Amino acid sequence: MSSSPDFSSASSSCGTSSSEEDIEICNYQHFVRWAGAIFNVLCGLANGYDLSVVATMLNLIVADIALCGSRSLQDAREAVCPNKQAVMSMVAAGATCGRLFLTWIADRFGRRAALMVVDVIIISALAVQCLASNSVVFLIGRFLFGVGVGCAFVTSTVYLCEIAPPSQRGMFTALNELAVCVGFMMGLHVTTLLELDHVSWRVAVAISAVPVVVQLLFLPFLPESPRWLAIQGSSAGFEQSAHAFGLSQSEIDDLQLWVKQEAERSATEGSRGRKNMLDAQRKAWHSHARAFCVVLGFNIFNTGSGIYAMQAYAPDILRHLGITEPANWQPLVGWMKTAGALVTVMGADILCVGRRRLSMAGATGCCLCMLLLALSMIIPGAVPVVATALAYLVFMFAWNAGYGGLQFVVSLELLPNEVRPIWQGQILFLTGILEILIYQCFLTVLQANGIATFLLFSFINLLGAVFAAQCLPDVTGQSLEQVSEQSGQCQGQPRLDSKQEQFSTPDE
Numbered sequence: 382m383s384s385s386p387d388f389s390s391a392s393s394s395c396g397t398s399s400s401e402e403d404i405e406i407c408n409y410q411h412f413v414r415w416a417g418a419i420f421n422v423l424c425g426l427a428n429g430y431d432l433s434v435v436a437t438m439l440n441l442i443v444a445d446i447a448l449c450g451s452r453s454l455q456d457a458r459e460a461v462c463p464n465k466q467a468v469m470s471m472v473a474a475g476a477t478c479g480r481l482f483l484t485w486i487a488d489r490f491g492r493r494a495a496l497m498v499v500d501v502i503i504i505s506a507l508a509v510q511c512l513a514s515n516s517v518v519f520l521i522g523r524f525l526f527g528v529g530v531g532c533a534f535v536t537s538t539v540y541l542c543e544i545a546p547p548s549q550r551g552m553f554t555a556l557n558e559l560a561v562c563v564g565f566m567m568g569l570h571v572t573t574l575l576e577l578d579h580v581s582w583r584v585a586v587a588i589s590a591v592p593v594v595v596q597l598l599f600l601p602f603l604p605e606s607p608r609w610l611a612i613q614g615s616s617a618g619f620e621q622s623a624h625a626f627g628l629s630q631s632e633i634d635d636l637q638l639w640v641k642q643e644a645e646r647s648a649t650e651g652s653r654g655r656k657n658m659l660d661a662q663r664k665a666w667h668s669h670a671r672a673f674c675v676v677l678g679f680n681i682f683n684t685g686s687g688i689y690a691m692q693a694y695a696p697d698i699l700r701h702l703g704i705t706e707p708a709n710w711q712p713l714v715g716w717m718k719t720a721g722a723l724v725t726v727m728g729a730d731i732l733c734v735g736r737r738r739l740s741m742a743g744a745t746g747c748c749l750c751m752l753l754l755a756l757s758m759i760i761p762g763a764v765p766v767v768a769t770a771l772a773y774l775v776f777m778f779a780w781n782a783g784y785g786g787l788q789f790v791v792s793l794e795l796l797p798n799e800v801r802p803i804w805q806g807q808i809l810f811l812t813g814i815l816e817i818l819i820y821q822c823f824l825t826v827l828q829a830n831g832i833a834t835f836l837l838f839s840f841i842n843l844l845g846a847v848f849a850a851q852c853l854p855d856v857t858g859q860s861l862e863q864v865s866e867q868s869g870q871c872q873g874q875p876r877l878d879s880k881q882e883q884f885s886t887p888d889e
Contacts, residue, residue: 407627410624410625410626410627411627413604413625413626413627414544414545414546414553414626414627416599416603417540417541417544417603417604417626418541418544418553418556420595420596420599420600420603421496421537421540421541421557421596421603422537422541422556422557422559422560423560423592423593423595423596424496424499424500424503424529424530424533424534424537424592424593424596425533425534425537425557425558425560425561425564426560426561426563426564426567426592427503427530427564427589427590427591427592427593428530428533428534428561428564429560429561429562429563429564429565429566429567429568430564430565430567430568430571430588430589430592431507431526431564431568431586431589432561432564432565432568432692432693433564433565433566433567433568433569433572433692433714433715434568434571434572434582434585434586434588434589435468435469435586435693436469436692436693436694436695436696437568437569437572437695437696437708437711438572438581438582438585439465439468439694439696440454440457440458440696441454441457441581441582442468442519442582443457443460443464443465443468444456444457445582446513446514446515446516446519447515447516448462448464448465448467448468448516448519449462449464449465450462461824461825461828463821464516464520465824466820466821466822466823466824466825467520467523467821468519468520468523469689469693469694469820470817470820470821471520471523471524471527472523472524472526472527472530473527473689473813473816473817473820474524474527474813474817475523475524475525475526475527475528475529475530475531476527476528476530476531476534476809476813476816477527477531477809477810477813477814477816477817478527478528478531478810479499479502479527479528479529479530479531479532479533480531480532480534480535480805480806480807480809480810480813481806481807481810483495483498483499483528483531483532483806484532484535484536484802484803484805484806485658485802485803485806486498486532486536487532487535487536487539487609487802488609488658488800488802488803489658491605491606491609492536492537492539492540492543492605492606492609492802493540493600493601493603493605495532495536495802496533496536496537496540496596496600497597497600497601498532499528499529499530499532499533499536500529500533500593500594500596500597500600501597502525502528502529502532503526503529503530503533503590503593504590504593504594504597505525506522506523506524506525506526506528506529507522507526507586507587507589507590507593508522508590509521509522509525510522510523510526510583510586511583511586511587531809531813532806534557534789534809535802535805535806535809536802537557538554538557538789538793538805539606539793539801539802539805540606541553541554541556541557541789542554542789542790542793542794542801542861543606543607543608543609543798543801543861544606544607544626546627546628546629547629547632547858547859547860547861547863548730548858549730550730550790550794550861551725551726551729551730551736551786551787551790551857552726552727552729552730554786554789554790554793554794555722555725555726555729555785555786555787555789555790556726556786557786557789558722558725558781558785558786558788558789559719559722559723559725559726559786561718561722561785562715562718562719562721562722562781562785563719564592565692565714565715565718565719566712566715566716566718566719567715568585568715569711569712569714569715570712570715571585571588572585573708573712604621604622604625604626605618605622606622607619607622607623607626607628607636608636608639608798608861610622611636611637611639611640611798612639612798612799614639614640614642615640616640619636619637619640623636629860631860632860632862635860635862636862639798658803661799661800662800662803662804664799665797665799665800665804668797668868669796669797669865669868671868672795672796672797672868673796673804673808675791675795675852675853675854676791676792676795676796676804676805676808677808677811677812678848678852679740679788679791679792679848679849679853680788680792680808680809680811680812681811681812681815682744682784682841682842682844682845682848682849683784683788683812683845684812684813684815684816684819685815685819685838685841685845686744686747686780686784686838686841686842686845687747687751687819687838687841687842688747688776688777688780688784688785689816689819689820690819690820690823691773691776691777692714692718692777693820694823694824694827695707695711695714696708696711697824697827698773698827699711699770699773701827701828701831702754702757702758702766702769702770702773703757703766703769704766704769704770710770710773710774713774714773714774714777717774717775717777717778717781718777718778718781718785719781720778720781720782721743721777721778721779721780721781721782721783721785722781722782722785722786724739724781724782725739725781725782725783725785725786725787725790726786728782729786729787729790729857730857730858731857732857732858735855735857736787736790736791736853736855736856736857737849737850737853737854737855738855739782739783739787740783740784740787740791740845740846740849740853741783741846741849741850742779742782742783743779743780743781743782743783743784743787744779744783744784744842744843744845744846744849745779745783745842745843745846746775746776746778746779746780746782746783747776747779747780747783747784747838747839747842747845748839748840748842748843748845748846749839750772750773750775750776750779751776751835751836751838751839751842752835752836752839753768753769753772754769754772754773754776754835755831755832755835755836755839757769757772758831758832758835759832784845791853792805792808793805794856794861794864795854795856795864795868797865797868798861798862798865
């Protein structure tokens with residue numbers, strides 16, 4: 382009797398025995414699904430924790446390593462230099478590279494293999510940061526951390542999307558963003574317990590490695606994604622994984638076609654390689670170009686909403702808005718983000734709420750909050766400082782409820798199985814360029830003209846709400862194969878018939 386917790390060997394007799402056994406097997410399948418979910422979001426937990434720790438202790442890090450040329454903490458608070466902004470933008474740059482150059486591992490060698498690779502990269506990057514004594518080494522560590530996190534975000538959410546039942550896909554996929562928010566909240570509370578000195582920030586950063594190490598240890602015991610195994614033509618591996626996760630019979634029937642097609646293709650063309658991956662993308666573009674463009678547009682508005690700068694430079698922004706003690710408000714940021722992520726987790730799969738309405742509401746909320754922040758600067762004293770701080774917090778809530786988890790839910794369920802990680806990586810690479818620019822320029826632009834900064838982001842969020850209303854399909858409850866089939870049928874058709882209504886955008 383084996384003592385190792387190997388979750389991948391679920392009984393293949395699920396659903397074929399007596400009712401008492403069915404209940405036991407189905408409970409086991411729930412256990413496997415949730416184990417797969419929990420041990421795949423730990424990189425998200427580490428990312429959220431790191432983001433809050435570095436944002437909270439940014440000025441201390443700047444002073445300790447003399448990123449802006451001075452080791453004075455007071456000078457660091459007042460300084461706006463390229464190296465200070467690079468602390469955040471280097472992570473974005475690394476994530477952009479990781480999304481483009483490492484996500485092929487998930488398609489070629491599997492989702493688990495890709496996650497194990499990025500776990501090693503993240504742990505190494507955190508070690509480099511903690512041991513850094515100058516700006517060059519520290520920023521290299523930040524870049525490597527971004528490489529790992531960027532690939533992990535794509536791969537872990539792809540895995541969650543592919544193992545989730547259709548009726549709970551929104552909840553499962555959004556768990557990664559919930560983990561980011563929980564990690565962000567934990568980081569804010571950890572930093573309040575540490576003394577502000579040159580050792581404390583290194584200890585705080587090192588703690589980020591704990592969930593990543595746990596994930597690395599448990600990943601080998603999790604089943605591989607059944608959809609990846611189907612695309613590889615692995616009949617035995619697919620059947621074992623499909624039963625372990627409890628895929629429905631209709632999903633199994635659809636995916637067995639992939640197994641058969643891949644087996645036939647491999648017999649004539651050999652194993653999947655770079656050329657075949659390019660061919661798969663070319664074929665997918667012919668039938669799913671519209672889905673690609675919708676996902677790209679949604680991710681552009683998500684990045685352009687201003688969230689990354691708003692949370693990364695929280696102390697500086699709150700001081701700019703007239704709040705003298707931003708540290709008193711920062712723990713609330715984590716709670717508001719977590720509350721917003723919970724709204725997505727609980728509401729994304731409810732038919733009367735769904736993806737489109739959540740996205741519209743979130744973008745509209747972000748727009749109004751940005752507008753209020755701009756108003757507080759246009760007419761000094763017209764908006765109380767407390768109301769300004771509340772607008773900032775509500776922005777965090779609205780973004781996580783309308784954008785945060787949905788960016789992966791919307792993206793991954795619309796992109797086809799055969800190119801899902803690669804296309805998601807390419808889309809996030811493109812939006813990552815915008816993310817880098819926002820990180821690197823935000824503080825400079827904010828100090829130059831804070832009113833124009835908030836008005837610009839308010840307008841972008843307004844456009845995001847309009848885009849969601851007009852272009853975003855709501856495919857709640859459909860299997861990934863059904864969504865992919867409808868997406869292919871919609872290609873090139875200006876209007877859709879009633880059978881395709883669920884994939885269509887709302888008529889005026």
